[in-house]
Amino acid sequence: MRSGLGVKAARIAIVVALFAIWEILSRTGIVNPRLLPSASDTLATLGDLLQRASVRKDLAVTASEVVTAFALAVPVGALIGFLIAENRYFAEVAKPLLFFAFSIPKSIFLPMFILVFGVGFAQKVGFGFFSTIFIVIMSTTTAVESVKVEHLTVARSYGATPMQTAFRVYLPSMLPVLLEALRISMIFNLTGVILAEMYASRDGIGHQIATWGENFQMKQLLAGVVMIAAIAIAFNELVRWVETRCSHWRT
């Protein structure tokens, strides 16, 4: 999406204004600075935290959990989604069930993950996987269904092998939907892992944020929020950038 300079400027202005309001509310004491430390203090704290070895270690733990859960959920979910989309009977049976499963808030299962996996890496990865896989399955199904029959017939009429059909028709047809799915899946994945960390964990940035909150360390807490937000936005924007590059032909 191309947007004019004016629109971009307005966006930046809104973000700057939000930080300015935050700063003013805190500095003037309209909101108790103990509850809402100023934006500048928070950012300074963030810089501070990023220097700390312990925080970096927490970030590394969270990152490894997120990546593992994602790396498991995406191929498994994509495979299931593909099988469902390709088999009409399977699709008819499974689709409503998937919608049921998708509609249930995943967080209510968290205690069970703790009971089954204990507190640790497996519990967080497991819950991240569980939070992500349904959206991956459903998106893949949509992606496969976005492949046009006409295009498959064209490929067949020119003698395409199954491999050629997969790489020259299925993949490019599905790519825009898949990238979007990847992006949305990551949001679910990150939410799942961090929630699991906040609920019961010994390490990870989610655990840290929960601890700072409980100890009323507002500066650290807000710094942590800003940090996670920035990471999530950065990943999202990266995929969106790839998306626009890969789907310039979409109208």
Next chain:
Amino acid sequence: MQPLANITPLKPAGAIEVRNVGQVFKTTTQDVVALEDVSLDVKPGRFVVLVGPSGCGKSTLLMMMAGLRQQTSGTITISGAPIPEPDPNRVGVVFQEASLFPWLTAEENVEFPLALRGIAKSDRRTRAQDALKLVGLDGFGKRHPHELSGGMKQRVSIARGLVQDPPVLLMDEPFAALDEQTRMTMGDELLRIWAATGKTVVFVTHSLTEAVYLADEVIVMSPRPGRIVDHLQVPLPRPRTYEMLSGDTFGSLRDRIWRHIRKSA
């Protein structure tokens, strides 16, 4: 020495023979007879149009000639040999709208059949550009389908069908989605391309005017079970002109087709 001369008793390239072809679709409740005892000969280089109401099996018949579907009974030969599966060296197919790959440029779309056979990139490009030139799209090769008009897209489809230089071109309602003016222009364009290449063309359409305007021969089909109810020769001279549309010959041919179709509608 001419070793090839005495081992090729085959029919000339581009001949189509349809013999007693039938097609039955089995559903859970009943068998639907889509085509019944269809026989038809198309000589090389002829322009033959199939018309008939929806459900008469004209597209099905075309798909069988393309090797995309198999008949339940009877035989179909293209250039003297049966066509159990698609063979792009013998048959090029042009589909209805939206059959171009939107993620490829016009040039890449035309190259697609060549790319499947692993032909070198530079060779592919030359042949695609030649084909695009033939259909009047010189200089549009780098555009994506969404940057082309409906008529231009169908020109690209035709170029894609011609790029491997098959003797037969099968066209399944290629202009159905175009507006009236574009449709007329594309008809003239197609006739020009046909005259320049000498292909055998089998063209499926709903439009009676289009049928008579384009064809050497019009085959009229009836709905289920699909049968050939008439086979007309169009004696109008070529090149066809717009003025012929209002002539007596044109009118009486169109009326004759219409009477068949009205009976079955």
